[in-house]
Amino acid sequence: MHQEIPKSYQPDAIEARWAEYWVKEKLFFVPTPPPGEAERIFSMLLPPPNVTGRLHMGHMLNQTQMDIITRWHRMRGFVALWLPGTDHAGIATQMMVERQLEQEGKKRRELGRDKFVERVWEWKRHFGGAIQEQMRRLGASVDWSREYFTMDENLSRAVREAFVRLYGEGLIYRGEYIVNWCPRCETAISDLEVKREELAGKLWEIRYPVIGMDEFITVATTRPETMLGDVAVAVNERDERYRHLRGRKALLPLLNRELPIITDELAQPEFGTGAVKVTPAHDANDFEAGLRHNLPRxxxxxxxxxxNQNAGPYAGLDRYAARKRVLEDLQRQGFLAGAKDYVLALGRCQRCGTVVEPRLSTQWFVKIQPLANRAIEVVERDYVRFTPPNYRLIYLNWMRDIHDWCISRQLWWGHRIPAWHCECGEITVAREAPKECPKCGGSKLEQDPDVLDTWFSSGLLPFTSLGWPDATCDLRAFYPGSLLITGFDILFFWVARMIMLGCWFMAPPHRPGSTGSVDGKALEDSIPFREVYIHALVRDAERQKMSKTKGNVLDPIAVIRKYGTDATRFTLAAMSSPGTDIAFSEKRTDGYRAFANKIWNAARFMFLNIDRLEPDSRATLLEQPSRGAAGIPGFRAATLEDRWILSRFNGIARQVNQSLAAYRFDEAANFIYDFFWGELCDWYIELIKPRLAPDSKDDARTACGNLAALFEASLRLLHPLMPFITDELWHAMHAGSPPQKSVGLAAYPQMDEHQIDTAAETQMAILQDLIVTVRNLRAELKVDPKRRVPIEIFAHMPETRTLIEANCVALTLLGNVEEPRFANASLGKVSATRHTARFDVRLIYESQIDRSAERQKLHKELEKLSSELANGERQLGNEQFIEKAPADVIAKLRSRVEELKVVTGKIRSKLEEFT
RNA sequence: AGGCGCGUAGCUCAGCUGGUUAGAGCGCUACCUUGACACGGUAGAGGUCUGGGGUUCGAGUCCCCACGUGCCUACCA
Known part of the structure; x- marks a missing residue:
């Protein structure tokens, strides 16, 4: 199987094929480790996308990072489980299907609950798989065999179980409170689902006549229509202005209701008029005040x-129409005292944007403090660590100021609350529908119509996805997860709740098979994941947030079609620096496709040479007893460039591993990019070209073997970032009989200290410096690119001369010069010369030199170097510096100053020539 | 109102616990169709690190102030 690879890199031709192959071959299937076996385990939950969702750039960033980390662990020999699934997304999905019904001219309520829910399932069967398809295209190395859906029967059972247990422990209660109500969605929503928006509005001042006095008490409000529900007026106890009105009554305009004037902390003298209307049924603060004073609602x-009817003449009006009418009537009747401009924080439903109405209603709540206490402790003790670390504080601040969580939703799509109401008023919470009421024995029981907040079930996923409440092997092996990667937008919605619920249900007594009490160890074991990596937001190239309304949403699949998945992934990785949003620019992706093309062509070069050397035996060059992780096995460092690249590869492998361990995707990407392009292609391949010439068979075999080994190892190094092109080329290298089914199952390169060669790196740096200097001279003197010129070199030290002589071929080839002549003294006053601290080099070339330009250039250089020299000397003359600075810093500066002395001396004498 | 973050080359960003020559990619300029690659090669221009003060032998890096900018949290009617 020895196919030629196409001349240019075509991602669309290879990516879909590998994506399919990986899934078909079940390469990422993870069998449950048998109990007791001490294997290194890496496990991670995919933040489940909504079933209704389509992939966006945020998903792609998220999944790219997760895939990189997972593949990296897998290649390092971990049992690497990346668990996928989708979320039923209550409101979002229900809205989707409602919209579909609307187009058919139908309404949800006409259809009825059962039919509607069946309809949603039908929708899910039809369109629910879209995002998984897209994930496959990204190359996400998840274990598809374990895929779950949050409404699956086993997960639903776990949700009921969790609810019943919390209820039994008194941590779930039902009650009538003010909740955030979305009139469009017709459901309660939690505090987190309300988005605040600052809006210019008015603060209206309304005069309420005081009964029995010729006086008014003026209250201020932003929602005048709520006055219809007023039951009192409150003033502050300290407020002398209203002292004489205490105990009196005011008369509510428009409805003529009598309102007691009470004293309460609700009223703050500094704000507005100091008097506040009290509407317990429509405001959370007023509700509390109402409780304190036993007021009606x-x-x-x-x-x-x-x-409604209680609003008298206003009944039937929409709230805004009512507001308008109320204001008009107040104005007409002389009760409107004024209106001040006021910035109000308006709450909107995050789903549909409708202004939320604080509304009195009976809902189910989680008493959150006991759960929060554990969730605080595990983070304070660093059992759960955040990257970037500032999220730790954000998390703790939120958790320390947490409120009870409203978990019931008046929706039809979701986990139905496992509570049954009896005619007698008794409520039974149970795992399964009870046959009869335990109180009155009646059999007319109806299940609570509400469903649970979707985040309630999502919060349980770290363990329910592994089989809880059963004591499964999966649960034992894969819990706690190693890592969670997600965006900050769901830090509270999801991350915080997983920690709370995890630390509750995976600690005694709820942890399957657990005994005893919740000590430190049990608490540490109960966390849902050990680390949380929070990634940034993907914005457009102009740093604007992507939004449908702005029309600047980038479809990842479209970007992939244009540039390939590998280039797109690499872009996202390279731009993932911590704490900064990603301004996604296609130009950048274009650049990384060029990188992929570079790799492609380097491979072609390698194949060409291998085939020239030993036709049809590509793989034999790669046959090594073991392709271990350390260094590059089988690499025979024969020459300077061999020793150098081998050392560099090992250094880079170390750095890439370190970067990935710290979630520095950007660093890892850049290290590999610079190494592959800037060192392997630009220098190493160029340097070995002479050895590959057909007349040097032995050399060629070594060089080819080295190149192949180096290339193979580099593919392994790059694989987590660019999985497709690396698997394609890796398979091509192994000509049909690869040692594993995928490079993704091969060992990830690690540094081998024996292959680090600092002497080679130093020598190579000198040689590169010489070659670059020569090229620079050629360009400046405008030497015809085709012309090989004679050169002269003065080396300060004999070992430098030896080095140059030994690598003469490299110099003549890459510098395009003739063999150098060596001078015995500095070339200070000769034209067409460059000086460095280690050598002088001169082109022997007759050309018209622009003397004034040359002089200017030398002046500029001298100026820069002398100021640096002066600076350095001043530092070295400073006793304080010598005393306090570390020895290596001083030594470094000393040698730098010596170099500068040599070079500036040379430039000075050179300048004499031009004056 | 409280909290967090950012301001470095034309653009997008690196620069770790302060160490003296501030880097990269893209863009730009000049030259090169050299048998892996024009999605390429070679060379080059470009920054008083937002401003001001301070700590230090030494500050892009630490502290304070100002300006600009983004985000999160909050029940002030």
């Missing part, structure tokens, strides 16, 4: 945000 706004 009068609801005037219904679930559609329309006024």
């Amino acid at each position: 009068i609801e005037v706004i219904d679930q559609h945000a329309s006024m």
Whole structure:
């Protein structure tokens, strides 16, 4: 199987094929490790995308990072489980299907609950797999055999189980409180689902007549229509202005209701008029005040945000129409005292944007403090670590100021609350539908119509996805997860809740098979994951947030079609520096496709030479007893460039491993990029070309073997970032009989200290410096590129001369010069010369030199170097510096100053020639 | 209101616990169709690190202030 690879890199031709192959071959299937076997395990949960979702750039960033980390672990020999699944996404999915019904002219309520839910399942069967398809295209190395859906029966059972247990422990309660109500979605939503928006509005001041006095008390409000539900007026106890009104009553305009004037902390003298209307049914603070003073609650706004019968003449009006009418009527009747400009923080439903109405209603809540306490402790003790670390504080601040969590939703799509209501009023919470009421024995039981907040079930996923409440082997092996990678936007929604619920249900007594109490060890073992990596937001090239309304949303699949998945992944990785949002620019991706093309062509060069050497026996060059992880096995460092590249590869392998361990995807990408292009291609391949010439068979075999070994190892190094091109080329290298089914199952390169050769690196640096200097001279003197010129070199030290002589071929080839002549003294006053601290080099070339330009250039250089020299000398003359600075810093500066002395001396004498 | 972050080359960003020559990619300029690659090669121009003060032998890096900018949290009617 010896196919020629095409001349240019065509990602679309190879990527789909590998994506399919990996899935078909089940390469990422992870068998459950038998109990007791001490294997290194890496496990991670994919933040489940919504079933309704389509892949966006945020997903792609998220998944690229997860895939890099997972592949890296897998290649290092970990049992690497990356667990995929999708989320039923209550509101979002319900809205989707409602919209579909709307187009058919139908309404959800006409259809009825059962039919509607069946309809959603149908929708899911039809369109629910889209995002998984897209994930395959990204190359996400998840274990598809374990894929879950949050509404699966086993997961639903776990959700019921969790609910029943929390209820049994008194951590779930039902009650009537003010909640955030979305009149469009007709459901309660949690505090987190309300988005605040600052808006210019008015603070209206309304005069309420005080009964029995010729006086008014003026209250301020931003929502005048709620006055219809007023039951009191509050003033502050300290407020002398209203002292004489205490105990009196005010008369509510428009409705003529009598309102007691009470004293309460609710009223703050500094704000508004100091007097505040109290509407317990429509404001959370007023609700609390109402409890304190035993006030009635009068609801005037219904679930559609329309006024109800209690609003008297305003009944039936929408809240805004009512506001307008109320204001007009107040104005007409002389009760409107004024209106001030005011910036109000308006709450909107994050799903549909409708202004949220604080509404009195009966809901289910989680008593959160006991859960939060553990969630605080595990982070304070660093059982769970955050990257970047500042999220730790953000998390703790939020967790320390947490409120009870409203978990019921008035939706049809989701996990139905496992509570049954009896005619007698008794509520039974149970795992399965009870046959009869345990209190009255009645059999007319109805299940609570509400469903649970989707995040309730998502919060349980770290263990329910592994089989909880059963004591499964998976749970034992893969919990806690090693890592979670996600965006900061769901830090509270999801990350925080997983930690709370994990630390509750995976600690005694809920942890399967556990005994005893919750000590430090049990708490540490209960966390859902040991590390959390929070990634940035992907913005467009102009740093704008991507949004459908702005129309600047980039479709990752479109980008992939244009540049390839590898280039797109590499772009995202290279731009993932911690704490900074990613301004995604296609130009950058274009650049990384060029990188892929470079790799492709380097491979072609290698294949060409291998085939020239030993036709049809490509693989034999790669036959090594073992392709271990350390260094490059089988690399025979025969020459300076061999020793150098081998040393460099090992250094880079160390750095890439370090970067990945620290989630520095950007560093890892750049190290590999610079190494592959800037060292392997630009220098190593150029340097070995003479050895590959047909007349030097032995040399060629060594050189080819080295190149192949180096290339193979580099593919392994690059694989987590660019999985497709690396697997394609790796398979091509092994000509049909690869040692593993994929390079993704081969060993990840690690540094081998024996292959580090600092002497070679230093020598190579000198040689590179010489070659670059020569090229530079050629360009400046405008030497015809085709012309090989004679040169003269003065080396300060004999070993430098030896080095140059030994690598003469490299110099003549890459510098395009003739063999050098060596001078015995500095070339200070000769034209067409460059000086460095180690050597002088001169082109022997007759050309018209622009003397004034040359003089200017020398002056500029001298100026720069002398100021650096002066600086250095001043430092060295400073006693404080010598005393306090570390020895290596001083030594470095000393040698730098010596170099500068030599070079500036040479430039000075050179300048004499031009004056 | 409280909290967090950012401001480095034309653009997008690196620069770790302060160490003296501030880097990269893209873009730009000149030259080169050299048998792996024009998605290429070679060379080059370009920065008083937002401003001001301070700590230090030494500050892009630490502290304070100002300006600009982004985000999160909060029940002030």
